[in-house]
Amino acid sequence: MDYNQYNNYNVNNTGDDSLSNKNDIGKKLVKIVIITSLFSVLIGIVGCVCVFKAFPNLLIDSTTNITKTEKEVTVTDKGIADAVDKVHDSVVVIKTYVNNQLYATGTGFIYKKVNGKYYFITNNHVIEGGDQIKVQFADESEVIAKLENGDKYADICVLSIELSKNYPVIEVGNNVDTRVGDTVFAIGSPLDYSVFSYSVTRGIISGKEREVAVSVSGAMNDWIMQVLQTDAAINNGNSGGPLCNINGQVIGVTNMKLASDKIEGMGFAIPIEEAASYADAIINGEDITRPYIGASLANANTAAAVTRYGIDMQDGVVVESVEPSLSADVAGLKRGDIIKKMDDVEVKDIATLRYQLYKYKVGDTIVIEYIRNGNTKTTELKLGAKK
Numbered sequence: 001m002d003y004n005q006y007n008n009y010n011v012n013n014t015g016d017d018s019l020s021n022k023n024d025i026g027k028k029l030v031k032i033v034i035i036t037s038l039f040s041v042l043i044g045i046v047g048c049v050c051v052f053k054a055f056p057n058l059l060i061d062s063t064t065n066i067t068k069t070e071k072e073v074t075v076t077d078k079g080i081a082d083a084v085d086k087v088h089d090s091v092v093v094i095k096t097y098v099n100n101q102l103y104a105t106g107t108g109f110i111y112k113k114v115n116g117k118y119y120f121i122t123n124n125h126v127i128e129g130g131d132q133i134k135v136q137f138a139d140e141s142e143v144i145a146k147l148e149n150g151d152k153y154a155d156i157c158v159l160s161i162e163l164s165k166n167y168p169v170i171e172v173g174n175n176v177d178t179r180v181g182d183t184v185f186a187i188g189s190p191l192d193y194s195v196f197s198y199s200v201t202r203g204i205i206s207g208k209e210r211e212v213a214v215s216v217s218g219a220m221n222d223w224i225m226q227v228l229q230t231d232a233a234i235n236n237g238n239s240g241g242p243l244c245n246i247n248g249q250v251i252g253v254t255n256m257k258l259a260s261d262k263i264e265g266m267g268f269a270i271p272i273e274e275a276a277s278y279a280d281a282i283i284n285g286e287d288i289t290r291p292y293i294g295a296s297l298a299n300a301n302t303a304a305a306v307t308r309y310g311i312d313m314q315d316g317v318v319v320e321s322v323e324p325s326l327s328a329d330v331a332g333l334k335r336g337d338i339i340k341k342m343d344d345v346e347v348k349d350i351a352t353l354r355y356q357l358y359k360y361k362v363g364d365t366i367v368i369e370y371i372r373n374g375n376t377k378t379t380e381l382k383l384g385a386k387k
Helices: 003-054 061-069 081-088 272-283 303-309 327-331 350-357
Strands: 091-098 101-114 117-122 132-136 142-151 156-162 183-188 199-214 223-230 242-245 249-257 267-271 295-299 317-322 338-342 365-372 375-382
Touching: 081 183, 081 242, 091 117, 101 183, 101 272, 117 272, 132 156, 142 272, 156 272, 183 249, 199 267, 223 249, 223 350, 249 272, 267 272, 295 303, 295 327, 295 350, 317 327, 327 375, 338 350
Parallel strands: none
Antiparallel strands: 091 101, 091 132, 101 117, 117 156, 132 142, 142 156, 183 199, 183 242, 199 223, 223 267, 242 249, 249 267, 295 317, 317 338, 338 365, 365 375
């Protein structure tokens, strides 16, 4: 026997058996791993199904929360052209003359028509100081108007013209349903009315019941107006024009804006409810009478008051003088007294005092809290009327 051949056989035979055993073991291990993995995946799937069946909102929890906490809002903007057309011919240009010279221009609108007489609303400051007023209609016809009456604190006046020609009366809306964010537009004649008359500006209601201090009698703010705020552009010449909603209804009378390098888009309008109440009173021939306390007053927070009356600078109103036998005198108020409250409402200055005072009627009795010589006192004051 060939030794070498045998030896080679034994070596080769032994190596094949060892490799075969190892391969069998490896295959078994792979099968075990695969089966275990598949079983784990299966268990996971079954577990997830069970969890989702028990808690069906788990995956859509954030979507469900949004649906529950937020309103669905559909915005459809078709423009305001139809509303503008509806209002356009009810709007007029107001021209104020002094000695036959054009003094000021503004805007107004046809508020009512009674027995052939048209009544127009505009701002009192548009016609103040004039001796003749003309109204120019959308068809460019022009007629001299009669001033029925006006009120500088309400900044409302009423003009009238008797005409046989028909013009549309503006539709009056209300602010009960008006919300911040509602679309509004203003129509007016800013700057040069011959070029920019019937300009339309659009915006939103930015705020309601804004209290804005204004000057009525001089350079000092002496009155507070409660107005609508809008970002629709309000320019010189727009005063007295209508602020309208998208239904073409007037909801305010534009009357002022805040102008500054630091301010943009802050215009204001008198709510139509207030404007209409004054206009109706004027049309009905009623006098606009406000209560009067019979005293000359000054702000206590000025250097002049501190020097003149020897007081500390503070909020309040100083009594400069009282008229004999009128309300303040009867109530016992004296020169140098500092009015601090009116019926428990704090009085910061003349503007707030007048604003609160004009909420009352002639004949009402109010409680005044004041300081005299460092002591706080109260008195009852019956409101009279200025003669």
